Amino acid sequence: MPTDGIPIDVLIGAWVATGLTLFIYTFLYRDNPLFKLGEHLYVGISVGYSIVITIYAVGVKLLWVPMTEEGQWQLLIPSLLGLMISARFFPRIAWLSRISFAFVVGFGSGTIIPRLISSNVLSQLEDTIRPLATMTASGLTYTINFLDPKSDINNLITLIGVLSVLFYFFFSVEHRGAGQAVARTGIVFLMIAFGAAFGYTVMSRMSLLIGRFDDLIIFSGAEYGRPTFVLLVLTIGVLVYWAYREKQTPQTTAEEKS
Amino acid sequence: MNLSNHSIVTRMLAIDRRFIFMLIALATLIPLLNPINLPIMISPEVRAVYDHMESLPEGSVFLLSMDFDPASKPEVYPQAIALLRHAFKKNLKVIGLTLLVTGTGMAEEAMATVAEELEKINGTDYAFLGWRPGASAVILSMGQDLVGTFPQDHYGIPIDELSVMHNVKTLRDVDYAVSLAAGFPGVDEWYIYGKDKYRFELGGGSTAVMAPGLYPRLRAGQINGLIGGLRGAAEYEKLLDQSGKATAGMDSQSATHFVIIVLVIICNVFYVISRRQKRT
Amino acid sequence: MIFLKRQLPLVVTFCMGVVFAMQYYVPHPTSEALLKNASNWIIIIGGFALILGLVSLIQLHMHRIQRNVGGWGYSAVLFAAMFAMVIAGILAGGKNLDSERALTGYGWAYSYAMVPLQGTMFSLLAFFVASAAYRAFRARTKEAALLLIAALLVMWGRVPLGEYLWAFSGDIAQWILNVINSSVRRAILIGVSLGVIALSIKIIFGIERMYLGGKKE
Numbered sequence: 001m002p003t004d005g006i007p008i009d010v011l012i013g014a015w016v017a018t019g020l021t022l023f024i025y026t027f028l029y030r031d032n033p034l035f036k037l038g039e040h041l042y043v044g045i046s047v048g049y050s051i052v053i054t055i056y057a058v059g060v061k062l063l064w065v066p067m068t069e070e071g072q073w074q075l076l077i078p079s080l081l082g083l084m085i086s087a088r089f090f091p092r093i094a095w096l097s098r099i100s101f102a103f104v105v106g107f108g109s110g111t112i113i114p115r116l117i118s119s120n121v122l123s124q125l126e127d128t129i130r131p132l133a134t135m136t137a138s139g140l141t142y143t144i145n146f147l148d149p150k151s152d153i154n155n156l157i158t159l160i161g162v163l164s165v166l167f168y169f170f171f172s173v174e175h176r177g178a179g180q181a182v183a184r185t186g187i188v189f190l191m192i193a194f195g196a197a198f199g200y201t202v203m204s205r206m207s208l209l210i211g212r213f214d215d216l217i218i219f220s221g222a223e224y225g226r227p228t229f230v231l232l233v234l235t236i237g238v239l240v241y242w243a244y245r246e247k248q249t250p251q252t253t254a255e256e257k258s
Numbered sequence: 259m260n261l262s263n264h265s266i267v268t269r270m271l272a273i274d275r276r277f278i279f280m281l282i283a284l285a286t287l288i289p290l291l292n293p294i295n296l297p298i299m300i301s302p303e304v305r306a307v308y309d310h311m312e313s314l315p316e317g318s319v320f321l322l323s324m325d326f327d328p329a330s331k332p333e334v335y336p337q338a339i340a341l342l343r344h345a346f347k348k349n350l351k352v353i354g355l356t357l358l359v360t361g362t363g364m365a366e367e368a369m370a371t372v373a374e375e376l377e378k379i380n381g382t383d384y385a386f387l388g389w390r391p392g393a394s395a396v397i398l399s400m401g402q403d404l405v406g407t408f409p410q411d412h413y414g415i416p417i418d419e420l421s422v423m424h425n426v427k428t429l430r431d432v433d434y435a436v437s438l439a440a441g442f443p444g445v446d447e448w449y450i451y452g453k454d455k456y457r458f459e460l461g462g463g464s465t466a467v468m469a470p471g472l473y474p475r476l477r478a479g480q481i482n483g484l485i486g487g488l489r490g491a492a493e494y495e496k497l498l499d500q501s502g503k504a505t506a507g508m509d510s511q512s513a514t515h516f517v518i519i520v521l522v523i524i525c526n527v528f529y530v531i532s533r534r535q536k537r538t
Numbered sequence: 539m540i541f542l543k544r545q546l547p548l549v550v551t552f553c554m555g556v557v558f559a560m561q562y563y564v565p566h567p568t569s570e571a572l573l574k575n576a577s578n579w580i581i582i583i584g585g586f587a588l589i590l591g592l593v594s595l596i597q598l599h600m601h602r603i604q605r606n607v608g609g610w611g612y613s614a615v616l617f618a619a620m621f622a623m624v625i626a627g628i629l630a631g632g633k634n635l636d637s638e639r640a641l642t643g644y645g646w647a648y649s650y651a652m653v654p655l656q657g658t659m660f661s662l663l664a665f666f667v668a669s670a671a672y673r674a675f676r677a678r679t680k681e682a683a684l685l686l687i688a689a690l691l692v693m694w695g696r697v698p699l700g701e702y703l704w705a706f707s708g709d710i711a712q713w714i715l716n717v718i719n720s721s722v723r724r725a726i727l728i729g730v731s732l733g734v735i736a737l738s739i740k741i742i743f744g745i746e747r748m749y750l751g752g753k754k755e
Contacts, residue, residue: 009641013650020651024658028279028665036612042655044616047595048623049648050359050588056632057389058585061410062578078579082586088751089593095543098750100583102547105749106554107580109738111398111451111573114562119450119480120731124724127478147709149477149716158477161721162728169729191681193722195688196714197470198675200487202667202693204333204466206286206514207488209664210507211332212657213286275669282668296698299708328656360656363634363648370639391584395577402574407581413633455562473715474724489696512699514664519690521672526686529676 006223014219018227021212022235032242034235128162130155161189267532271525278521285517289509298508303476304493306483307461310434311344318433319426320350321458323448324365325357326440330465331364334438336491336504337463338365341436342372344498351422352384353432355408357396357443362389366412380413381420388412393443397451401429429456438463438485445472449480463490548744555742623647688714 006014023038063079066072081103087096133142133152145151167179168186175183220228314320322341326334345352356365369386378384387408390396399407404427405417417423425431435458437448445462453460459482462472466487475481485494488511491504558576561569599613626644630636634645641649677683694700695711740746 009646013646017650017654021654021658024655024662027662028276036609037615038655039659040612040616041619041651042659043595044619045623045647045652046360046656047592048620048627049363049644049652051592051620051624052627052632052644053359053362053389054391054585054588055628058391058582060632061408061414062390062582062585066409075582078582079586081579082583085583085586086589086593088590094751098543098547099550101749101751102550103554104580104583105741106551107395107558107576109551109741110555110558110560111394111562113559113735113738115450115454116731116735119454120727121735123478123480124474124728127474128721128724146713146717149720154717157717158721158724161718162725165722165725166729169725187681188684189718189722191684192688192714193470193719195685195690196692196711196719197467198685198689199692199696199711200466200470202515202518202671202689203487203489203511203696205661205664205667206282206511207333207466207507208330208657208661209282209286209514210290210488210510211503212654212661213283213290213510214332214503214507215654217287217290271673273672275665275673278669278672279665282665286664296702298698299701301708301712328653329660331653331657332661360652363645364653366634367649370635374639390581391587392577392581393584395580395584398573399577399581402570402577406574406578414631470715470719471723473720474727477716477720477724508698512697514668515693515697516699518668518671519693521668522675522686522690525672525675526677 011224014224015227015231018216018219019231019235021216022231026235026239029239029243032239034238034242128159130159132156132159160185165189267528267535270528271532281517281521282514285513286510289513290506293506293509295505296509296512298489298492298496298505300493300497301490303484303486304490305497307341307436307463307485308344308483308494308497310459310461310482311341311348311350314348314350314433316349318350319353319431320345321353321355321429321432321435323355323357323435323437324361324368325437325444326364326465327358327360328364330440332503332507333465333488333491334440334463335364335368336488336502337438337485337494338368339372339502340491340494340498340500340504341438341463341485342368343376343500344494346372346376346378346383349383350433351426352378353387353423353426354384355387356389357393357447358440359389359391361440362412365389381411381415382422385417385420385422386412387417394447394451397429397443397447401452401456404428404431429458432456432458434459434461436461436463439468440465441468444468445475445481449475453480461485547750548747552742552744555738559742688718 020038020041023034024042026032027035063075067075081100084096084100087093130150131152132155133140135141142153143151144153146153148154164182164186166186167173168175168183168190173179216228218224220226311320322338322345324334324338342352342354352369354365354369356362366386366388369384372378373380373384380386388411390399390407392399396407405423408417410416411420429435429452435448435452437445437460439445439462445460445464445468448460452458460480461483462475462481463485464472464487466489469484469486469490472481472484472486476484485491488504488507491502492508495502495505554576558573561573599616601607602610602613603617623644626642626647630642630644632644633642634648636642675686675689677686691707692711692714694704695707695709701708737746741749
């Protein structure tokens, strides 16, 4: 039984969190009512949570307080533009939403152009076109240190990689002859990078699993009343019963039909 | 004989996926229950974030944007905890916020938990600004006028009344910012809309899925360091000499990776055998 | 009226686009103030955008309940959870923690229901990634073999056990990420950015109008 040390809200929380975690994991068997229940609860709670945060962050702090306490009534204009987005649901005035979208998309398009040119094109190109050899007091040197990302050899590999991958995605020129060799080099680079991305995806997913299992281990403690074990047995029981019912249902229907 | 070999290979290639599920579950569970604490090597990108934090003088302004939600909590939350511990131990002025609405609660919890642990006071040592919609527009707006973007903190206290915020008017007044990202908006947006114009030093933390995509920014010096996934968090915990959830998860991370490596090798061996059998 | 419906949005987009593209190069206080006010307005409009998603969600699930579609009970659960959360949130003033740093009812539901649910939902992917790796990760071609080897090396080299068994594996993984991966991601970043810039220019000049929610006119 749970000890006195744990507050009741934490204790109930442990049971709820464990139960909901197990409900979602039942999907590993197959789609079932417990999973669906968890899934819909998740959507409902998330939306409810977001509504409240938005009301306070925007409605109260950015609109109500500045307007009523500081007289910033010009904020009615963005509020109106915001409300006009909802006109989309009323066919007769749906065109009003276009003005709001135009305002937002126009701002987004305008602000992004110079910033992308600076951050993602020029800065990245600048770092790609680096000296392929280093001039020192003793003359021209060439550093072959694979572990230093800024060594001359790595600068050369980076340059080849960037150019060949860009060429591979450039379809205006047919990939034949020398072009084919460059495109093939691009593919080699792409494959290795995709492999690394896969490795990191595995890493990421496993970390999420570790996090959830860690919680289940914590909640298996006697101080919480061992919800992990109790609810695991119950969940499996419900799942077995549901699977049994599922097996029976189609037969009954077939019998009824006959 | 050949036929039976063929059937074994076919069966192994079409093994029930629930068997694989079981293997992964065990590989995660067993090391969590029986940790062996294998040594964790420190990568240069994580060390760079740590070293920069170390180099900041007391009272410097550190902004932590916790742009993640519960979906990536196990990976990024330990990063937030480690960074906050470091910042509070260094007596930096800490400003926390989030650009993801569903991450607000976790960001609030992270700030409050570490502040309580290190006896820091809200308003004096740190401020939690909460969430604002608009992603990149929030960063732009903070760059122009931080107080206008967040006239009140998450708890409704006017920003002007928080002593920790007294000399922080725009992002230009921030000495070091770190975005802990799980997608959009995240490190990319903090660079494109923030650092590129307002010139504060920027570090990155992210889920492992996102980390490879941030290496071009790291190489170009657009971010000074990168904490990638749970592994990155474990490295930071080791640098801080304070083990946490990330360090505890590293043995399981090792085990699950090796299970997948073995599974991939086995499946390819069977695949090669089946191809040869088909040819003959 | 036709001007209001068709031309005005295009004029607004054009003006906003040109002004804010130019604003980047004009560090005059008026220009900076313009950016400050406009970005603040965008934040406020962003808050109202929630209504779009909310109404769509309500429409979908109300439809299910009204028509007694199979599984309508789950939609009722969704509404119950949503309204309970909104009420709890308003009672807590939108805060997870009270002044004593204890969880409010709203914070409790967040920590013990929302976080586990969302976290577990995404952790399911761990199982499916493993299953997919076994079923589909095969060296069918030389390129696929290259991808596979790179993946194995990175998986090996980025965990403590891998580095413990073969110390050099960490350096190999690091090199792949720092050099090969970095150059590929950079090329993709440059390519995608050029694409986004081109699209933005098309939007500003009214060539691309899909964002207005209709067919190309």
